[in-house]
Amino acid sequence: MKQNFTVRHGALDGVETFLAVAKHRSFRRAAAALGVTPSAVSQAVRALEARLGAALLARTTRSVGLTEAGQRFLERAAPAFDELVAAGEAARNLGRRPTGLLRLSVPRAVVPLILEPVIASFCQAYPEIELEIAASDEMVDLAAGGFDAGIRLGQFIAPDMVAVRLTPPFRLVVVGSPDYLGRRRPPERLDDLRGHACLRMRRSNGSIAPWSFVDDDKAVEAIVSGPLIAHDYPTLLGAAIRGMGLAQVPGPLTETPIADGRLQALLTRYAVTTPGVFLYHPGKRQVLPKLRAFIEHVRYQGVEAPRPSA
Missing domain, CATH: 3.40.190.10 (Periplasmic binding protein-like II)
Incomplete structure (x- = not known):
């Protein structure tokens, strides 16, 4: 179905020309300001008047004035046109420089x-x-x-x-706190995760993400379980530091807590590298x-x- 537009095609044609004539009260001076011929100015104004169905300018051999319709049109059109010019300049600024x-x-x-x-x-x-x-x-x-x-x-x-x-690419690292690992034997193989409290991430689509590994160059997904499900890695990392269980998180997040002894890296030979x-x-x-x-x-x-x- 054809769309009905609020502003008809070409509705703004001739408006700038009319505003220039109204400002200068002269077709010739308006033409000079716009860089066109007086004939082109006259044609544009006549086309606008025909489209609106009302005379906007009262012309004599010696002067140009506004009709009542022209005065009303000027009062509404001039500020609106200034806003259009300002909007165009703002858009150009966004395209020209960082702003x-x-x-x-x-x-x-x-x-x-x-x-x-x-x-x-x-x-x-x-x-x-x-x-x-x-x-x-x-x-x-x-x-x-x-x-x-x-x-x-x-x-x-x-x-x-x-x-x-x-x-750069980095690994997903399984970590656990010394406190937690003092209570549970550290996992050495992927199957050992079944006996551990594994902190999990819920994806934005609602599913719980499995833990990802690589074993002999083969991708492996482990379905784990544990006491906490979070929606972001910092929450999982904080819970692991507090001894709630093991967490699998991006390597860069673990560098400081591993360096200061709050966490230990586990199953490193199975760690998968992310982009x-x-x-x-x-x-x-x-x-x-x-x-x-x-x-x-x-x-x-x-x-x-x-x-x-x-």
Whole structure:
């Protein structure tokens, strides 16, 4: 079915020309200001009057004035046209230089690992950009949510997205606290996980994620059980540190608690390597300068430091 448009096609034709004539009270001076011929100005105004069904200008051989209809049209059209010009300039600014609101959807675990080290320096480097970070582990529709880009583990990014690497590949590491491992024998094989309290992650689609491993170059998924189901890795990591059970989390999250003795790495020979963390966006059209500036800043400000966990 054909759509009925509120503003008809061509409804704005001639408006700028009329406003120029109304301002200068002269077809010739309006033509000079617009860079066209007086004849072109006259034709545009006549076409506008014909479309509106009312005379807007009263013409004599010596002067040009406004009719009552012209005065009313001027009072409404002039501020509206100024807003259109301002809107166009604002859009052009977004396309010319880094400015405007930059909205990112990111997992909670990414904020301390990747974003916190660069947020302050980015905002200082680009004061015309407002950075909004929506920390959520739900997979969101970027367009529907009004986001410019998202950040996720590479395996969770749809293939039709443009992905920009932010970290090297890293392992998913099984960890447990000394307190927990003092009560339970550390697992040495994948089958040993059946006797352990395993902390699990619920995916955004509602399913509980199995634990992923590699055994003799073959991918293995282990269905585990335990006392806690969380929706994000930081919660699982914190529960493991408190001795609630074992957790499988991204290697970069475990580096500090393993180094200071709060956690121990387990089943390392079965650890699977993930693609790493990526920024992703639709990318079907030209990337706006604000997003391009963020990508360049994050990639080249030392954020790629996290290395695969041992």
